[in-house]
Amino acid sequence: MRINSHDLKELKILQYYRIIRRSICxxxxxxxxxxxxxxxxxxxxxxxxxxxxxxxxxxxxxxxxWDRLRTNGWVSEFRKRNKNQKYxxxxxxxxxxxxxxxxxxxxxxxxxxxxxxxSPFYKRESYSDKVNAKAxxxxxxxxxx
Numbered sequence: 001m002r003i004n005s006h007d008l009k010e011l012k013i014l015q016y017y018r019i020i021r022r023s024i025c026x027x028x029x030x031x032x033x034x035x036x037x038x039x040x041x042x043x044x045x046x047x048x049x050x051x052x053x054x055x056x057x058x059x060x061x062x063x064x065x066w067d068r069l070r071t072n073g074w075v076s077e078f079r080k081r082n083k084n085q086k087y088x089x090x091x092x093x094x095x096x097x098x099x100x101x102x103x104x105x106x107x108x109x110x111x112x113x114x115x116x117x118x119s120p121f122y123k124r125e126s127y128s129d130k131v132n133a134k135a136x137x138x139x140x141x142x143x144x145x
Contacts, residue, residue: 006032012144013107019135022112024103026120030074031057035099039073046078047089067095112140 008014024033033056040055041047047055052066052075069075079092092100105111113136115122123129 011108016135016139016142017107019132019139020103020106020113022132023120023136024099024106028099030072031062033062033064034069034074037065038069038096038101042096043073046089046091047127048089052090106141114142 021032021035024030025035030038037052037056037059041052044051044055049066056065067076067118073093074096075090076093077088079085079089080090102111106113113119115133115136120129122133
């Protein structure tokens with residue numbers, strides 16, 4: 001079954017996207033552009049380095065992004081380069097897939113953003129932390145999302 005724009009509007013899937021993206025980035029200590037490129041790559045399944053380079057054209061330039069995503073375990077090797085293969089094939093790691101699935105569950109209202117002491121916005125030290133915590137409170141209270 002194909003989802004159309006009316007179905008997405010009824011789901012209100014993008015209503016809280018900004019605060020969900022911020023909380024996921026803070027919780028997993030990842031940049032917002034990195035999260036979005038990982039969502040793109042996860043949709044592809046398997047990819048090579050050139051596909052990664054082509055996929056990041058719409059994001060801010062970050063020369064160390066590829067190395068950072070690989071070193072921190074967000075991208076893993078699927079198949080190494082050998083004499084028969086010209087290039088290495090990569091895939092998003094299990095860690096990445098679990099993070100993205102959690103983001104989807106929060107967007108669909110199946111799960112709330114945690115508001116515990118370990119939450120990055122719980123301390124409410126800065127003004128932006130207070131604003132984000134308030135937005136998370138309002139989102140968690142909205143049971144129609």
